[in-house]
Amino acid sequence: MAAGRSGLRIIDVSNPTSPVALGLLHTPGDAYDVEVVGDLAYVADYESGLRIIDVSNPAFPVELGALVTPDNAYDVEVVGGLAYVAGHRSGLRIIDFGPEYLSEIPIEIDIKPDSNPNSINSDDGGVVPVALLGSDAFDVSEVDAATLKFGPGGAAPDHAHGPHLEDVNADGLPDLLAHFDTGESGIVFGTLVACVEGVVLDGKPFNGCDAVRTVPDMDGDALLDVEEAAIGTDALNPDTDGDGFDDGQEVLLMGTDPLDPLDPTPNPVPEPASWLMLVAGAVFLALLYRQRARELRFG
Secondary structure, three states, X not given: OEOEOOOEEEEEOOOOOOOEEEEEEOOOOOEEEEEEEOOEEEEEEOOOEEEEEEOOOOOOOEEEEEEOOOOOEEEEEEEOOEEEEEEOOOEXXXXXXXXXXXXXXXXXXXXXXXXXXXXXXXXXXXEEEEEEEXXXXXXXXXXXXXXXXXXXXXXXXXXXXXXXXXXXXXXOOOEEEEEXXXXXXXXXXXXXXXXXXXXXXXXXXXXXXXXXXXXXOOOOOOOOHHHHHHHOOOOOOOOOOOOOXXXXXXXXXXXXXXXXXXXXXXXXXXOHHHHHHHHHHHXXXXXXXXXXXXXXXXX
């Protein structure tokens, strides 16, 4: 809260009947108004203008920047990356503190679209496709593709596979599909999550993450080598039982036995009931024939 001569006070009101003071930062003058965006508090200080304070640690707020206005600031609103400050006599001032003060846009990404799990072999020397998913709140056409970075290594998009718009999840909204060099991504054995970051054309940053699997899958059947060892399938043969279905497809999607060539049952194979009907029919015809022969023989 803006507390006049006291400056900025941070109060926990999760229990309205028993508020708790967490932190305090004195401003040079009287704090008239405050707006909080993410971890930043924008304070309109009557004597000293606009102050920007990092409140990520409520117990120890830290001032990051300030702009002294020529008139007494008494109100502030923050929209996007701009602060709108009302002065006592000079009217409205619009202030841009730069992209480092902008709150980060959370986005959704899909590493290796249409692949589950997202297995990545850091030694394969290839590229990893990553889709930045568009939404009503995030227009991928506004992405500055030159700023994209992927993985712990911050790989730039692969120039041979330039980013392009494509609706990868068939939701009617365009997505941005980019490819990144696997080695440059910094993804290594044991990496569990990989992220994409960048900025949109107005300078606002964004970030999105997705899970990855980095344990080796030598035959590319979507089962990790350690999983194949536990199941008993061949880590160098994607279809251990030779039934036309990959081991990973049987285990992860179909729930069938990757070691049994008859599971799933090959087609066409007569059902057991059909065999029983054929046998029963043959027995019936044999009995009928024998009965007719007896009748003809003995009159």
